[in-house]
Amino acid sequence: MMDGSDLSSENNRKGIISQAWTRLSQVYQGTLDQWTPHMKSRWVGSAVLLAIFMLRIFTKQGWYIVTYALGIYHLNLFIAFLTPKIDPAMDFDVFWPILVMYFITLLCITMKRQIKHMLKYRYLPFTHSKPKYKTVDSTVTVN
Structure with a gap:
């Protein structure tokens, strides 16, 4: 049979953790x-x-x-700040060109360093204008 003290000690531990979390939340909210x-x-x-933070990044x-x-x-926080509070069940149209420009901007910012590296070392990810090497036939017969 199970001992009742195991169950009560587990509940007591959960209660202590819950009380500590509640107290920490109250102190945090009071500071705010x-x-x-x-x-x-x-x-x-x-x-x-x-x-x-910026100084640390640069140094x-x-x-x-x-x-x-x-x-x-x-x-994301700024967009949430600008978004009006309406019923989320209502579907409203998104102006798609803004999303496309946002995607392109993020892509350019992200890929800038990689593209510079590719150009510096002449790495071309496409087959256009890559040099083509001729293979040497290994079945040469000697007379």
Whole structure:
């Protein structure tokens, strides 16, 4: 038979974790509530953190993927900010040329370095104008 103490200790552990998570959420929300009125300080702090991050990127010559993902995340937040709050069940038309330009822009930004590398080392991914080598016949007979 199962001992009742195992079940109660598991419930107690879940209760402690739940209470800790709730308390952490309350402290976090309290901190956010305290900083909400200080709009200029938040903008200055954000600008300083962004400048430090950009300085690190330029000095260390790295973190490009993280920066790219962060940029897309901020673009997504900006688009969500501009999007009106309407019923999501209603289907509304998307202006497709903006999506096409967005895709082309992201593609150009992403592929810029790869294309420069391909041009530098004369790597052509297509068969157009590649040199063609003649094969040597290995069945040469000697008299």
